[in-house]
Amino acid sequence: EVFLTQSPATLSVSPGERATLSCRASQSVYSSLAWYQHKPGQAPRLLIYGASTRATGIPARFSGSGSGTEFTLTISSLQAEDFAVYYCHQYHNWPRYTFGQGTKLEIK
């Protein structure tokens, strides 16, 4: 099983500032990594797949980078609607899909 460790668990950032979220895999998942945004009561939303490709309709302020075992999600200028929980997800080791434990992005 591939374990994903996200850091930090909680990130406090002011609107307009940059947020950087990390995801580390216990073994290489190459570029088979996705990021999701999840707000209470809503469906999780795919932001990034293939480690760095934005999904359809995702604003350019969201960007993903990394490969192998180290990945980063960057939100360049936080908007009010960006405060949520973010999960990374590896699908290299299918069908044993795994998620990180999540990073809660909160307003500072």
Add this chain to the structure above:
Amino acid sequence: EVQLVESGGGLIQPGGSLRLSCAVSGFTVSSTFMTWVRQAPGKGLEWVSVIYTGGSTYYADSAEGRFTISRDFSKNTLYLQMFDLRAEDTAMYFCARGSDAGDFDYWGRGTLVTVSS
């Protein structure tokens, strides 16, 4: 427009059974792989089960032997039959569509399963 709508959740006693449904529109369940993911209260996302286009099915260790994933092409619906439910199965259950790249590109809002006496 792609939509997934889960139903079938509720309060169930330990040892009981429940069948969750995921009605989809905007695509067909036969055209791509489909999956179930759950989120226990206060916890993160946990993959539960997947069914691939050819019909192969796989389960997380926590679901193996107790859950069965299936689909009905005529109803364009995904199912999760759950048996021998335990308190630790209490969670919001989401269905999601698998993309060609392998990620889960569309999700439903979930249906809540509470296992308690």
